[in-house]
Amino acid sequence: MGADFPFSMPRFPEDAEREPLPESLTRYMGFLIAKAHQRLWTLFNDECKRLGFDVPCGGVLHLLDECGSMSQQQLGRKLRIDRTSMVKLVDVLEEKKLAKRRDHPEDRRIYLVEITPAGKKALAELQVVGEAMEKQLLSPFSEDEVKTIRRALLTLAG
Amino acid sequence: MGADFPFSMPRFPEDAEREPLPESLTRYMGFLIAKAHQRLWTLFNDECKRLGFDVPCGGVLHLLDECGSMSQQQLGRKLRIDRTSMVKLVDVLEEKKLAKRRDHPEDRRIYLVEITPAGKKALAELQVVGEAMEKQLLSPFSEDEVKTIRRALLTLAG
DNA sequence: CATGATTGTCAGTATTGCTGATGATTTCCT
DNA sequence: AGGAAATCATCAGCAATACTGACAATCATG
Numbered sequence: 001m002g003a004d005f006p007f008s009m010p011r012f013p014e015d016a017e018r019e020p021l022p023e024s025l026t027r028y029m030g031f032l033i034a035k036a037h038q039r040l041w042t043l044f045n046d047e048c049k050r051l052g053f054d055v056p057c058g059g060v061l062h063l064l065d066e067c068g069s070m071s072q073q074q075l076g077r078k079l080r081i082d083r084t085s086m087v088k089l090v091d092v093l094e095e096k097k098l099a100k101r102r103d104h105p106e107d108r109r110i111y112l113v114e115i116t117p118a119g120k121k122a123l124a125e126l127q128v129v130g131e132a133m134e135k136q137l138l139s140p141f142s143e144d145e146v147k148t149i150r151r152a153l154l155t156l157a158g
Numbered sequence: 159m160g161a162d163f164p165f166s167m168p169r170f171p172e173d174a175e176r177e178p179l180p181e182s183l184t185r186y187m188g189f190l191i192a193k194a195h196q197r198l199w200t201l202f203n204d205e206c207k208r209l210g211f212d213v214p215c216g217g218v219l220h221l222l223d224e225c226g227s228m229s230q231q232q233l234g235r236k237l238r239i240d241r242t243s244m245v246k247l248v249d250v251l252e253e254k255k256l257a258k259r260r261d262h263p264e265d266r267r268i269y270l271v272e273i274t275p276a277g278k279k280a281l282a283e284l285q286v287v288g289e290a291m292e293k294q295l296l297s298p299f300s301e302d303e304v305k306t307i308r309r310a311l312l313t314l315a316g
Numbered sequence: 317c318a319t320g321a322t323t324g325t326c327a328g329t330a331t332t333g334c335t336g337a338t339g340a341t342t343t344c345c346t
Numbered sequence: 347a348g349g350a351a352a353t354c355a356t357c358a359g360c361a362a363t364a365c366t367g368a369c370a371a372t373c374a375t376g
Contacts, residue, residue, distance in 0.1 A: 080176070
């Protein structure tokens with residue numbers, strides 16, 4: 001997954017204590033999305049943790065790497081994370097030397113958040129496992145089906 | 159959506175302060191699911207709040223209504239909610255008279271959680287708005303596409 | 317009968333998202 | 347030019363949340 005947001009997600013249960021979802025609830029798209037999210041978040045967050053950060057940080061790194069430096073507000077708007085939550089997120093990234101705040105040359109209210117070389121390195125590692133994970137998760141589906149799914153989720157995400 | 163889980167989800171931003179998701183991140187299924195979840199959860203939770211409870215409670219009610227009384231552990235396993243979180247969830251439901259704990263006739267360790275008439279009534283109202291919401295959200299997609307999406311999410315949910 | 321597993325509960329901890337405020341700037345308006 | 351309003355980052359504090367690790371009561375197993 002790319003990014004998410006800082007929030008506490010209930011863990012996807014271990015194999016031993018997990019049972020199939022109740023069919024009566026799987027009729028609801030919202031329930032399905034919620035539980036799919038729970039699983040993917042757990043899987044991906046474990047990988048992030050191995051690299052020393054977490055899912056929300058990974059999302060910020062990804063965005064910074066793709067789109068270049070931007071202000072915290074921009075980050076928050078794009079990732080749909082509250083501005084005040086973004087402060088702490090960038091604090092963490094800075095503390096771990098994965099990103100840093102730079103002064104904006106023209107607007108002194110703004111910090112331009114910038115990914116560091118260490119951040120790029122960590123992100124690259126994350127992308128490797130992330131893409132492998134997605135590939136495996138989506139292996140049961142055809143290319144067309146994946147396209148449909150993607151389009152649907154994008155629509156649902158608003 | 160039926161149910162979810164007790165946890166704090168960042169709100170889907172209001173129209174005014176929302177911008178399209180960054181394309182670079184929408185390539186990731188995990189990100190898409192996360193953001194779709196964020197939106198649906200916000201929408202559905204607002205409806206639940208109008209009825210005096212919240213999404214996780216709605217999920218429990220739904221399961222109880224469909225599958226009959228069961229223990230808290232069973233509820234938790236089926237909904238993939240931690241056992242200790244379930245305690246508080248049932249506390250809330252009982253306080254609001256939407257469900258109640260009954261003694262298990264054969265195993266005195268267990269409470270059978272049971273939906274009340276008031277709970278059934280609230281659930282019925284929720285289902286009306288829930289189904290209307292899903293119908294609207296899925297209106298851009300054909301029946302076959304919806305089937306594919308459902309199957310995909312079910313697979314991803316594990 | 318003794319050991320171990322299961323169920324519900326609770327206290328305590330660590331996180332999390334957000335509200336509302338502040339100070340520093342910039343932009344807009346006249 | 348000058349003042350009002352908007353913008354940005356930040357912070358304190360609040361209300362939820364998930365989970366760990368304990369506990370007592372009860373049941374299952376050998």
